[in-house]
Amino acid sequence: MAPLLTVDIPQEYGYVLLTATGSLFLSTWHAFRVSPFRKAAGVNYPTQYATDEQIAATADANKKKALYLFNCAQRAHYNFMENHTPFLVSLFVAGLKFPVAASVMGALWGVGRVLYATGYTRKDKESGKGRLMGAWASLLQIGLMGMAAKVGYDFVTA
Template structure:
C-alpha cells in the first residue's frame, strides 16, 4: 500500500495545474476560433496556406495563434504532472514556478499572435516558460529520486 500525504498549501497546486492551466488552454482555443473566419480557413484545415498568408494578414495571424495553441498543447500535460509531483515535496516553489509558467505562456500567446514582429518572433516575449518548465521537471525528478535513495 502506498500512502501519499499532501502538504499544507497543496490546494494552490491543484488550482494552478487543474484550474488555471486548463482555462488558459480554453483561451488559446477561443483565440484560434475567433481568427479562423477572418483568415478564411475552413474546417477541417488546421493552417492557412502560404498563399493565403501572403494575401491576407489575418491568415498569418491565425497561423500564429494556431501554432501557439499547438505549442501549449505539446507542453501543458507534462507541466501539469510536474507541478502536481513537485508540489508534494516543494509546494511553495512548485506554486511559484507553475504561476510563472502560466504568466510566460500568456506572454508567449500574446507576443505570437498580437505583435507585429515577423515570423512570429513576438513569442520570444514569453520564452522564459521553458526555464520554469525545466525547473518543474527537475524538482519532480529530484523529489522522486530523493525518496527512492
C-alpha cells in the same frame, strides 16, 4: 518486498491544485483565442493551418497578414498543448515536496504562456518573433521537471 512508502500531502498542495486548475482555464482561453484569427483569415474547419501556397497566392496584403496571424495563433495553441501535459505532471509531482514553489513557478509559467500567445500574434512582429516575450516560461517548466526528478529520487532513496 520493500516496505510501503507513505506520502503525506501537505496542506499547501491545494495551491498546486489551484494552479493546475488555472492552467485548464488557460487551455480553454487558447482554444477560444484562435477563433477570431480563423474568421479573419477565412480558414474553414477542419483546416488546421493556412498553407504556404495559400498565403503566397493571396494578393491582398491584409488577407495575407490575416492568414499569417491565424497560423501564429494556431501554432501558439498547439505549442501550449504540447507543453501542458509535461507541465501538469511536473507540477503535480514537484508539488508533493515543494508545493508553494511549484505553485508559484506554475503560475508564472501560465503568465509566460499568455505572453507567448499574445506576442506570437502581434501585428507589428514578423516571423513569430513576438512569441519570445513569453519563451522564458520554458525555463520554469524545466525547473519544475528538475524538482519532480528530485522528488522521485528522494522516494527511491528514502
